[in-house]
Amino acid sequence: MIFLRVVTVGVFDGVHIGHVEILSRLKRLAEEFNSTSEIYTIVFPMEYYKGHFDGLLIPLEDRITLLEVYGEVFPLELNEIKDIDASKFFEIISKDTKGIVVGKDFRFGKNAKGDISLLEKLCKKKNIKLEVVNDLTENGKRVSSTLIRKLIKEGNIKLANKLLGRAYPVYGKVYKDKQLGRKLGFPTANIRRHKELVIPKFGVYLSKVYTPKLYFGLVNIGLRPTVEKTKNVKYEVYIFDFNENIYGKEIRVELLEFLRAEEKFKNINDLINRMKEDEKLAKKILEEKYAS
Structure with a gap:
């Protein structure tokens, strides 16, 4: 028995609101044809291989989890497909296929020579329904993973967060560091994060924190210029009204608002006073915007 399918191909990093338009259309088309929906996600975009890539928005395993809501997911390594001729690549993705859904900027095949015009001709020959989804825009700019990375930086x-359709996550396992925050009166959970991910602008963020129980808190991202200049980016989470041992546990932080950029203070007392102001401002914002 031949199982028919509808397919889409793309990087889908972040699975943002523009991607959701494509994926929702894919799911509807699969229902229309009573077929399976298949999503081919390219692990890293071309920029990664060219050496000027800011980093993924989310780890691949999380991308797959989000994509699985819309169909079966198959990761593709760009290096394994980038030299395949456009027509040959189409033959691969069009086998037993009733429909193809892509964004209007979709390119395929060696040197990205395959475009929507070629895809339309190839689909017509094989009687495959092609749906091309128009871009979503925000203030005249196309919603894209590249734009969201830029905003985060x-x-x-x-x-x-608006373009992602959810709060941007920063998470990882809590490890024991030098406990500098505790000495300053602000005990923090330091988390290790995937190195291939985009690094947010250095500074202090109001955040949700899941331990997995929900709390609010502050996250400082940066190099600790006042107390010790580090080479590696630190992610320090100060959780409000929290006093538990979570070393070795995974926690999830969602960045809500950027409060201020990282600063180098003249002395420790100035840093402590600023941290107190940060906490006061954060709690004021929580009362005004996030109180249930």
Whole structure:
């Protein structure tokens, strides 16, 4: 028995609101044809191989989890497909296929020579329904993973969250560091994060923290210029109204608002006073915007 399918191909990093348009259309088309939906996600975009890539928005395993809501997921390594001729690549993805759904910027085949015009001709020959999804825009700019990475690097976390369709996550396993926060009166959970991910703008963020229980808190991202200049980026989470041992546990932090950029203070007392102001401002924002 031949099982028919509908397919889509793309990187889908972050699975943002533009991707959701494509994926939702894919799912509807699969229902229309009573077929399976298959999603081919390219692990890293071309920029990664060219050496000027800011990092993924989320780890691949999380991308797959989000994509699985819409169909069966198959990761593709770009190096394994980038030299395949456009027509040959189409033959691979069009086997037993009733429909193809892509974004309007979709390119395929060696040197990205395959475009929507070619895809339309090839689909017509094989009687495959092609749906091309128009871009979503925000203030005249196309919603894309590249744009969201740029916003995160600039600290524009509120707009980044809007385009993602959810709060941007920073998470990892809590490890024991030098306990500098505790000595300053602000005990923090230090987390190790995937190295291939985009690094947000250095500074202090109001955040949700899941331990897995929900709390609010502050996250400082940076190099600790006042107390010790480190080479590796530190992710330090100060959780409000929390006093538990979570070393070795995974916690999830969602960045809500960027409060201020990282600073080098003249002395420790100035740093402590600023941290107190940060906490006061964060709790004021929580009362005004996030109180249930």
